[in-house]
Amino acid sequence: MSWTSSTGVVLRDLVPAALRRSWVAAGYCPDRDLYSLFRSRVAAHPRRTAVIDDGRSMDYASLDRAVRRLARLLRGYGPSDIIGIDLPNGREGVVAELAVAAVGAVAVHLPDGGSPVVSTVITDVSEALEAEGDAPWSPVAVDPEAPARILVSSGSEAAPKLVAYSHNAFAGGRGNYVRAVHGATAVPRDLVLVPLASAFGSFGVAITLCRFGGTVLLMRRFDAAAALRVVAEQRPTHVFGVPTMLRRMAAVALTGAGSSTVDTSSVRAVVSSGDVLTPETLSAVRAAFGCPVVNIYGSSDGVNCHTSTPEHGVGRPDPAVTDIRIVDGEICALGPMTPLCYVDAPELDERHRLPGGWVRTGDEGYFDPGGTLHVVRRLKRVVIRGGYTISPAEVEQALGSHPGVAEVACVPVPDRDLGERLCACLAVHPDHHPPSLGQLTTFLTERGISRRKLPERLVVLPELPLGRTGKVCLRTVTRLAAEQHGAAL
Structure with missing residues (x-):
């Protein structure tokens, strides 16, 4: 499949189409676009809380009304456009991301400003949030294999990489690892400490809301004490953060008695990604929250493996998320979450993708006899x-x-x-x-x-x-x- 934007950006799916369809047939991907999934959640539970930020909440019906109002303001843009989002990490970003999906365009959060690949940038959604009433507007039908979201990576390269994902890769492959993290939790309440703009935090809208109909809790600026107050007051079921955030929260929670001084009883799992989870941090977070700590090995480039026992490796590959193999000592991945390609950078596709769509992670690893993946070191200097x-x-x-x-x-x-x-x-x-x-x-x-x-x-x-x-x-x-x-x- 090939897709060309109104700005001349060509996105090619480097994974064979037959393989993509086999993942749909296996039930790994919902085969629906993100906004249609969201509308199903709105219809099923319009009064359920969708978003909480700074103590303010929006239910699904209110959120969808704001989304539709913004979608009307985006008239003139559609399935051939890439739309940038430069907004605070709160309800504004959620509304913008869903509105871009509603008009059938591709969303990319741009925390550092504009980009030549975008048709326009959303910098203000106040009109959509403050207006009253519904907007007479019909969503656009979108191919689930078409691009939906571009993740921005600032990994080992001199410039950030832009990575394009389809609706199925996001709601399907990426959604499946979040579902596994949620376990038996039917209606998750996810405290997402990292920005929605990040690869780690990108699941907040597309998966917590669109795929699972849960509640996403956001902070505009991370502060350990404030985050613990959110835990105590808003009762999340899962807390997602990088090790530094979680370590700081644990230090605050454990002050004095050596056990948590904050009510964390609602939290069923703390989820860490984005950096190495050291044994010291793992121990402190377990003591502070009194629940399992899930460690995720993943990246915006298209790899994921996770485990609740980080002492013994980074987990076993899940075919509903991505298969993993070791090629000349390097960890490589291919599965339902595999992105389409890098954006406007064929040289990166040449360097980081293998025939058949396999993603080269740049990390050295091996499988132990039990099938658990171990990461040895980064082959990239970062x-x-x-x-x-x-x-x-x-x-x-x-x-x-x-x-x-x-x-x-x-x-x-x-x-x-x-x-x-x-x-x-x-x-x-x-x-x-x-x-x-x-x-x-x-x-x-x-x-x-x-x-x-x-x-x-x-x-x-x-x-x-x-x-x-x-x-x-x-x-x-x-x-x-x-x-x-x-x-x-």
Whole structure:
């Protein structure tokens, strides 16, 4: 299948069509578009709470009315358009995402502004939220295998990758892993601590609401104490966050008595993803919440495996989500959740997809005799700060243009709270004074480097150590950075 947007972006499904249809036949995918699934939930329970943010709630009927009002405002856009969303992490983003689905367009959250691939960007939904009454409007019929959502990844590449998913891949494959996480919970109440714009948080609308008819609880800005108040007051069944968030919540909850001082009795599972879940964090979260902790190994590129016993690997592949195989030591995935392709980047498809649509994860792994997947290490060089993935190469490239920098390597230094922080290690030209960390971050900001990617540590060396091949020895640089800053785990 091939799809062309009004801006000239061509999306090709790299998975054979017959394989896609076999997943539908097996019941792995609902074979319906996201908005039609949502409308079924509205019809079934119009007064059930759909969204809670900052203590405010909207039921399904009210939410759908706002969605329809915004859809009318989007007249002129339709199935050939990619529509950007640049809104706060709350009901605004939910309404916008559903309205884009309602007009048959493709949604992409753009937390850092615009993108050349989009036809328009939604930056205000106040008219749709504040108006009264319903809007006479009919939804657009959409092929379930057509693109529905673009996830933005800031993984190991110098620039974020855009990954296109179909309705079936989202509601089906991705939905199936969320269903497994929910277990026997018929009507989930999901506290999603990560942004809807993130790959991890992207399930909030398409799956919690459209697929399962549950309630999604959102926070515009994460704060550990505030998140615990939401747990106590709003009674979620599941809490989703990156390890740094969960570790901070556990620290607050366990202050004083060594057991949780907050009522977490409603929580049936805490779900972690986006970074390595250390044994210390796992133990603290279990003690604070008194329930299973589910660890998810996954990415926006199209892989997922999860387990409630992270001590023994990252889980067993679920064919309803994705099959996993090891190819030359690398973890590769293909299944109902597999995305269509990368957006406007055939070179990424060439690099990260194998024949038949298999996704290359860039991670080294193996299966133990019991069939459980173990992740050994990342083959890609990345720094993960509190669940946010930073490309050292991107920062190095920008710093290399600084007039005073002769050599530079960016490496992780361990950090108790965030897991890792980025450290810039550099040698300066003889005729320049060593720049301060503040001067370097100002320089990077002026060159468009996101605030979350800025180095937080600095090491200045006479010259960077080299390995036997003549390249910078990153292992030695990393050791020197850790020794200087002394941030042992």
